Amino acid sequence: MNAPLNPQSRKRKPDWIRVKAPVSEGYNETRKLMRGLNLTTVCEEAACPNIGECWTKKHATVMILGDTCTRACAFCNVKTGMPRIVDPMEPENVATMAAETGLNHIVITSVDRDDLPDGGAGQFVKVIEALRRRTPKTTIEILTPDFRGKHEQAIERIVDAKPDVFNHNLETVPRLYPTIRPGARYYASIRLLETVKKLDPTIFTKSGIMVGLGEQRLEVHQVMDDMRSADIDFLTMGQYLQPTPKHANVEEFVTPQTFDAYATIARAKGFLLVAASPLTRSSYHAGDDFAKMQKAREAKHAKA
Template sequence: MATAPDQIRTRKPDWLRVKAPTSVGFAETRKLMRRLNLNTVCEEAACPNIGECWTQKHATVMILGDTCTRACAFCNVKTGMPQPVDPLEPEHVAVAAGELGLQHIVITSVDRDDLADGGARQFVRVIEALRKNAPNTTIEILTPDFRNKADEAVRMIVDARPDVYNHNLETVPRLYPTIRPGARYFHSLRLLERVKQLDPTIFTKSGMMMGLSEERLEVHQVMDDMRSADVDFLTLGQYLQPTPRHAKVVDFVTPDQFKSYGDIARAKGFLLAASSPLTRSSYHAGDDFARLKAAREAKLAKA
């Protein structure tokens, strides 16, 4: 049977090929997540690094359910009417952090436009549960944009003092109407800026997907916009089409091109830049957090 034009998938280059997960550590991590009724962005977003990360018992927990109220063209998380917020979720996240022995944990969520606070209070409850039950675990959060409720939502999360506040710009402004239609570029940029205004000691982080037809100068402009908002850490990785229904990959950015972007980002003043085809927001997040702290200390020592 012939393949319909909209079902043709572009073949991945060799540098994007990863082995299927088969390790004991992978199976144990999956079993733990199921037992605690926790969702992970690793699974829901079909992350290519899941085998490596779960083998090392590193997982990015996705709170507030597995159903998003938006339908971004790049995202594999399902869309619809979400379930009620699970009151046991914060405790379960803390238990998972303890059982996995995590030194650093990344917490993200679906968009919850149906909630009055966008889900911000659940982020706070998770941070509080982790501080109480896993006090040695550093906390990185990756939040949605809290559209129409950002100031209050961001303020309550910053008051809970996560170690890293991440919010991804995802792509260049020109592509927002097709790739991220429910969001607004400058709203997301202002959210990151607001975090720094409220607490300059919290590290801020943002990322972009590459290969969606963005031009090099557009990427440079986004870097400049992030630096104007005092973003500390930039991640750049290759976009991969989850299903034929999602936005197509326009081009595959080479490892050398990613290295060049990383060099430019560091020259523009980011404390840290992770730029490679397989880079994702939470990939090697624990090691990166240690490098981020060291980079800030080195910068302060020079001042």
């Protein structure tokens, strides 16, 4: 990894990347509910720039399996260390939150849990099952880790539980993996998503990358091709933002015009849906995007 910048020399954010501080009543209500149910959100742990907008609308991405990750990726603000034991009440608490907020669509993610025999797959299954019991009309999107060394069994179990969307982020281009995502393997992540689609073609698959880490445009185009070779339906692309001076540097603030160009190329490559903008994140507008994917699939089948 490049040596991190000190606070005085970090790149100044351009106007298009600025967001308002979260101060609304809806934000405070969502925060209070999460605290009361002992739930963690990736919105807070990963310092998402959209937290004010999403929490005002009572949209949140729940992070199961604790708040401590067994990996130390150079881009991620989630803390690293020895995780606590898995909370047996977590699945029911997630379902309670979904019921109390009247969610139409929920996103469930997790830290990496390399310490668990199944990588945490069983907890994903329990959460999906609890949601199906309590809020059967809520559509479920999961954003999983790579289940390193145990992904085949883990994926089979989760696919059998039938989430509506299976998301796993590639994060960056293969060349940058050794410094940005050192605990993961690019082609293992591609195979994971490919396996989901082969096991159940009805499940939407989704993946995302960050830009601004020093990647080249042709490398981004190749990632798109690799995703399409795995029949991934939905691509998300957003600007990497350096959480602290200890994290990887922002090498470039990619312009909105460049994001538009990437999106045009991605659509031409055959994705059902593309979300590409500086503030796009994996779960941003996830419920609306699920509805768009459904319509896009129906239109595609109608043409076939």
